[in-house]
Amino acid sequence: MIRFCEVSKSYGSLSALRNVSGSVAAGQVVVVCGPSGSSKSTLIRTVNRLEPIQSGRILIEGRDIHERRWSVNDLRSKVGFVFQSFGLFQNLDALGNVALALVHVRRMPRKEAEAAAMDQLKRLGLADKAHHMPSQLSGGQQQRVAIARALVMKPAVLLLDEPTSALDPEMVGEVLHTIEQLAGAGLTMMCVTHEMGFARRVADRIWLMEMGELKVDADAAAFFAGEAGPRAREFLNDH
Template identity: 55%
Template sequence: MIKFENVNKWYKTYHALRDINGEVSTGEVVVVCGPSGSGKSTMIRTINKLEDIASGTIRVQGQCINDKHVNINQLRAGIGFVFQHFNLFPHLSVKDNVALSPIKVAGQSKAQAYEMADELLEKVGLYAKKDDMPANLSGGQQQRVAIARALAQQPPVILFDEPTSALDPEMVGEVLNVMKKLAADGMTMICVTHEMNFAREVADRIWFMDQGKLLEDTTSNAFFTQATHERARKFLADIIH
């Protein structure tokens, strides 16, 4: 589904991503973890070209996305993205937020789009809130709407960039539960998160990053029981402590 080959990125003189190599298979859940500033969010944002790379190759379903001829809007329409801060349109109702992309991008009729929006809001447990405005929802509810919106384009993969880090602790569980359901349904997911219990329970693979490098690419069980890199072992020890 997704393949990184020797990917590098700089911010002026700062080397943000260093020779990233990795693959994500269809139906896999990959959790990307590591200390703050390790390059996790930068890496995930390169997949839909919210961040450009300096060298290397990223392929999505076999297509080289850093080819200059790639239609960037078409690329992004096929990749779901859930942001840290929701990014809902504040002037649109919950239902309109979810239906907007199918209508404007996919060319669906309003009737089709709103029917799908109803189904997706039911899926994330927010059908009763469909006519509310985002400002009237809790942070956890807004993030669940954002997940429904990401699903509305029926993408083959969804990227989550620290989807719970802006939430109050009591709201984290409701968002993670929706993500667990998506994983159980076979959705291909890449999740940048600090939620290690979620990673242990749901992830097929763990990517551990530090200082722009991908230091561990292993199964969830192997990462939590026998991480090979010293920096990863220290990270886990600090979390446990």
């Protein structure tokens, strides 16, 4: 589903990603972890062109994401993204946030878009919050609206960048439960997280990043059993 081929990225003279190669199979959940500053978020932000790369290739279902005929809107319809800071439009209620891309990107009639948005909110247990503004929602509810907004486009891939890091501890559980349900439904996901207990429950593979390099690419069971090498064991001992 996703393939990174010798991907490198820099900010001026600062190297952020160094020759990253790896692949994510359809229906697989890859958790990207690593110490702060290891370019975990930068890596997944390259997948839908939020971050440009200097060299290498990124393929979605065999198609280069930088192909000229592939517009950013079309790519981002296929590759959903959930931000750590929610990224909701504060002047729209939950329903409006979820329906927005259907109307403006898919050109769906507004009533049809709102019906699809309501269906998605219902699936995530948010039907009663459809007409609440973001400021009226808890952090956990806002993040679930953000997940609904990504899912309503029926993406082939869902990227999640530290989806619980902006939440109060008591709100983390509801968002993790939602993501666990998506993992169980077979959605292809890449998730940056520091919640290793959550990673243990949902990941098929673990990617351990360090200094912009993919240091470990291991089956999750082997990773948590300490069978993925000394660097993986050291990281687990620290977390």
